[in-house]
Amino acid sequence: MMGRHPRWDRLAASFSFYSGSAFLSYGDRNAGRTLSVEATDGDDLVGAIPGWITEGNGHPYLEPTGLLGGLGLAPARYVVLGSPYAFFGEFMLATPDAAPLLVRAARTVQQREDAVGVIGLHLSDGSIDAVVTASARPPLLVGFHAVIDVPASFDEYLAALPSSRRTKIRRERNAFRSAGLTPSVEQIPDCLPELSSLIARSEARHGIRTDSATVAAGLRRQHDCFPDRARVFTARGPSGELLGGVVVHLDEISVHTRIVGLLNERSPACEYFNLGYYQPLLFAIGSNRRRIDLGMEAYPAKLGRGARLEPRWAVDLSDTPLWTPDDARHWNQSKIDALIRLVAHSPNSSNTALVSHLQKIINEPGG
Template identity: 30%
Template sequence: MRANGLPPVERIELGAGLTGRVVATVDLLVQEGLAASNGEAAWTSPEWWRFVEADPDHESLYLVIDGADSRPVAAAPALIVRDTRGLLFYNGPRIIGDLSAIGSVSHLAPDEQAALPWLTAGVEAARPALYPSLTVGTFGSNLGLRPFAPGRMTLPVSTVVPALARLAEVVAELVGCRSHALLYLDPEEDAALASDAVVAGLCRSVFGGEGVLDVPDGDFDDYLSMLPSSRRRTIRREIRAYAEFGARTEVDYGPGALTDDHVRLRSALREKYGHTAGQTWARKEFDTLRETVGERLVVFSARGTEQILGYLMAFRFGDVLYTRAAGFDYEASSGAYCYFNVVYYDVIKWAQRNGVRRIHYGLGTTAAKVWRGCTLRPRWAYFGLGPGATPDTSEMIAIQNATASRLLASLGAELEYGSMAGAEAG
């Protein structure tokens, strides 16, 4: 939903001839000329922003950067989060200290393990003072920064990203937020901001790695040929088990692809991560998806002899598929390897048949993604902690960064990219 009671925000000087401001809705952005561009990501599309804007759990607004001629050149979505009830992965203060969001418990060094109890207690005590909080970022684990429209002046990432960080800091204060965060920066965006982090007073941490699969031409055997022989044997065994179980994958498209069969699994997934909104919430979410990105929907459903066993929801933008959410009845499908068949193997087969060249699998379950051929693209987080923070808070972020870095390095991800200042936004 749109943010409540936004005060008027005058143009904010950002340096380099740029100014910034706040816009309340996607519709107002479109009136100013916000337009889709060829090859843009699902998470920066106007359709997706309309979906996020309709979500009742957060208050949304948009940060706009204007050029020297006062015309908009870039925009990014933001959320005002009032307390810990907001979704974990877009709730800056709640992320801090949660190693399931950033970090890896299994990669703690002994001294970090020893410090964890008292640091956790300190962060929990300080957390209430960090709300309300402003998050720059959007559902889909993406910063969301994009050029305003095709044909508008493009600016280097090295200029736009620091300007966005300055804008976020000022807007957070103007709307009464005690902290702010910029989440899910990609390597180019991170390289642009990293040199400014100390000056801006931000704490920096690697967030995780987005799994991206470049789909090979040909058939499924061409995909398997990319993998070591031991993995090929395991995958063939999992495919056989799925078929012998009597399961099959069906693919549906468009607004009608999400049905009541999927509601139960979607609400169960939310409960797994601590959200007990139930099936009423899931039905409302599906209705909003149909209205906003319905024509982009591709839903892969595992069906048994009597019921749906699981599903993967995704969106197609051109020749790229973006996965959004999956849900499974693990008890009913025990031994069938439904998850791996529906999320990976049958999606890859479908992609090869339908001209999709890349699949974005998002963050989390990184080892499983790498094992099945995905490349990991690191994502970074920056936290502006404000006066309510304590030293425990920044120390905890440092531990989260260290353990997340070790996890990604163990999976072969490259975390240092050097200067990318010549790259252009978008």
């Protein structure tokens, strides 16, 4: 673990919870070899992004050679920029003028670490512009986060959806109630042994090998590092047994759903949709939060429930470019083509606008 500038959190206050020290302390413990890329002007911190070192043996969504294998990246030592285990990153700049300083700092870290390259992963759309301009490297579209914008009421949420979807959601909520399940919002220690077991079983059903002790250790670290930010939406049966839980992280404006543990993913009580969508939405409405971040993958289910997609990017800041502009253009166009098919029947019109936004980016010089 590398130390961070004493003014890190002053800069991070204008950015995401996932860039602040509370979450990064969890990443430090969980990822091991973490670091900070920092640009300074005198004593002031004017640009920063956290990161870590990888040599190809980490989580598949955090490995450049896995995510970007189609570009021919060879397994090697890389500096990866982003918030460890957040599956999110952002370049924190006090002003756009700090971007060249941050690019230079990233290359200094690459040399210090004797790495083949420096790659930002899962970077937010709004944070890349100045750095992409400063580096003169085209970004790669690597994926999306699905987001539901929180309305004033649950009825307003339903009203924005097609009638067939409204009927389905009402049935899912009624099935949950009819099964006699009790929804609650719990702290991680309140349900840790049961929840860890459910998560490990759910992960195994999706081909991810882990065990309940490993899961419990990670959840305990989250509670230790940011107890006020971590909650679990739970469903308990008539005897108090835990039938499902969804871990969420909270900041001032968002509920971030993180990981799900279910006894039965095909239960007629529809725990997955109630805990993963409707309970977080009701919580956000009640606490005046503005968005539910549903994360990556499982896009059809999320789009069908009114989510919009936010792009996430990879940016190459290496001394020597890792991909060419033509490679990036072909890659990005294939991602946009897949997006067009994905959102063809989305009830949220902003997803159609997103296609136009992304097409403009890749058609720009250097895009």
